[in-house]
Amino acid sequence: MFDNLSDRLQAVINRLTGRGRLSEADVDAALREVRMALLEADVSFAVVKDFVARVRGRAVGEDVMSSLTPGQTVVKIVRDELAALMGGTESRLVLSGRTPNVIMLVGLQGSGKTTAAAKLANLLRKQGRRPELVACDVYRPAAIEQLETLGRELGVPVYRGEGANAVAIAREGVAAARANMRDVVIVDTAGRLHVDGEMMDEAAAIRDAVRPDQVLMVIDAMTGQDAVNVAKAFAERVDFDGVVISKLDGDARGGAALSVKAVTGKPVKFASVGEKMDALEVFHPDRMADRILGMGDVLSLIEKAQATVEEKAAEELEARLRAGEFTLDDFLAQLKQLRKMGSLESILGMIPGLNRAALKDARIDEKQFDRIAAIIQSMTAKERAKPQIINGSRRERIALGAGVQVFDVNQLLKQFNDMKKMMKQLTAMQGKGGKRRRFGMPGGMPGGFGGFR
Ligand SMILES: Nc1nc2c(ncn2[C@@H]2O[C@H](COP(=O)(O)OP(=O)(O)O)[C@@H](O)[C@H]2O)c(=O)[nH]1
Ligand SMILES: [Mg+2]
Known part of the structure; x- marks a missing residue:
């Protein structure tokens, strides 16, 4: 990113x-x-x-x-x-007390609306809501099928109307949601390749028909300032409440995320960071600034971990970390967990104090995961619990068992020790109180923020 x-x-x-x-x-x-x-x-x-x-x-x-x-x-x-x-503090979805709430997505074709609609449904459902998706992109049958496929994957109902009147379908969709006791409706609309009057008129007509609590404009981070100009045109013509910035996981340069608030006055509310259904995050400007400056984003990392790891396991791990009892078994479990969470690189980028240059050296490719797992699995339970007993002959035996070189075993043990050290520093700093987010850099790193509170 x-x-x-x-x-x-x-x-x-x-x-x-x-x-x-x-x-x-x-x-x-x-x-x-x-x-x-x-x-x-x-x-x-x-x-x-x-x-x-x-x-x-x-x-x-x-x-x-x-x-x-x-x-x-x-x-x-x-x-x-x-x-x-980028807006200072996070801008939440503002939903009224009525049932169902309505959220409408607008944006150019290919910006990521349909994907974002499904991800948003997924996110809201995790918060205990009962979402329904409405397919209003009547111009491309494939678009409706796409939404239906995503809805099926998530177990979220998708309303697809008959005919080609997007306004009518939106209205029926909301009525269907009410009848089926769904409490939030997400309306996916059609886009065009470029800003055009007809598209914006249609969006405005749907908006007037269903009176959404929130209209979200999806913009593609990869398209930089162009995306911001499109958003500006929409802001003038259709008006919207906030932005979903998509494809932040790619090699977007950042221009869109950085300028959209200043140019349109509309805050970014969500960031979409991948094609998977859980790759939608609430956008936190302060954390994003930290991330850009290499100060890590511990809170997002923890939230991400919490969403994936069961609460209890996380608590246990934290207690072990605090007590300095982190073992190679935990290390392996963590690696597996990380893998579940998404690409390792995106995770590493959130760890404070790991600057990008270091990150490049430390980059663990996905294949290496398997090698690490093989090495740890070749160790005895005792060795995993107490890696310091792994001497030269043990290293040779482990390497043989895992089908790797002794060098690889050495490297893994070093990585493990480094990680242990870093975690100790992190938990020590966390323990010192103060704001949860304000971690300093691990010792010796330049640019520490420890002194600012
Ligand atoms: N890598 C990545 N791809 C995305 C993201 N959001 C959407 N896409 C992809 O972008 C393409 C267009 O998305 P879609 O939701 O169909 O856009 P729409 O035309 O606005 O509805 C699809 O191939 C999506 O899988 C994202 O956050 N990251
Ligand atoms: Mg679409």
């Missing part, structure tokens, strides 16, 4: 925090790089200009030069302003 932008901003951060004193020229040079990084990420020129001016203004106002940690102070300002740019 936003690899290039992250790399560049993190390079700026490392330079800033790597020195004790900063001159005004240093700050200016850093801001020039921030500006370039944002422009290259396809953030609109006006937004970038405004952003840099704000950061500069605060850097001067807060008297960065005379602060004890000038680099960190500038980094904190950049971080706060990045979060503010």
Whole structure:
């Protein structure tokens, strides 16, 4: 996610925090790089200009030069302003007390509406709601089938009307939901390849017919500023309440996510980060800023883990971590869990203090998963529980059993120790109290936020 932008901003951060004193020229040079990084990420020129001016203004106002940690102070300002740019705090779905609630999705063809509709149904259902999907993309039969397939997969009913009147189908869909005791209706609409008047008129007509609690515009993160311009056109013509930004898992440069709020005034409410049905996240601007700056996103990681791991197992693990009793068995279980959660890389990206450069070195490919599993499974129960007893001859035996080199066994044990160390630091910091989210960087990492509270 936003690899290039992250790399560049993190390079700026490392330079800033790597020195004790900063001159005004240093700050200016850093801001020039921030500006370039944002422009290259396809953030609109006006937004970038405004952003840099704000950061500069605060850097001067807060008297960065005379602060004890000038680099960190500038980094904190950049971080706060990045979060503010994306809306500051999360913007929730606002649903009224009526039944059923109605949510309508609009956007260009291919932006990810149908997928997002199904994912949203899935998310709401996990929150105890009884969603129904309504297929209003009457122009492409395949689109209706797509929604039906997703609905079947999730066990969420899909209303498909007869005929080609999207407005009528939407209205009937809501009536059907009421009759079937569904309490939230998600209306999937048709898009076109480009902004056109007819599409927006239809969206407006559906909106007027079903009076949604929320209209969400889906925009494709991969299309950068173009997506933001489309959103602007929709905001003027159809109006909407918030944005679902899709395909953030790809190599999107970040421009759309960073500028859409500033340009349209509409907050991003959800981020879609994959094709799987659970790949829809509530969008947290502050966490996203942390993620972009390589400060990790522990809270999202924990939430993701909690959604996957059973609560009890997670609690047990946490207790073991705190007690420093993390074993290779736990390590293996964690790896399996991680694999279930999604790509390892996206998970690693959320761990604070793992900067991207380190991430590249530490990148574990999926095949390596199997190798790691094989190695651990070749160990005796005692060895798994107490890896420190694994001496040279044990290493040879394990390597033989797993069909790998001794080198691989050594590497795994080192990884395990590193992970154990990192987890210890994390849990220690968590234990210190203060805000849950404000972890510092693990020891020795530049750019730590530990001093800001
Ligand atoms: N990688 C990825 N693909 C997505 C995401 N959301 C949608 N897609 C894919 O994008 C394509 C278009 O999505 P669809 O929901 O049909 O778009 P619609 O035309 O707006 O309804 C499909 O192939 C989806 O699987 C996402 O968050 N990540
Ligand atoms: Mg569709």
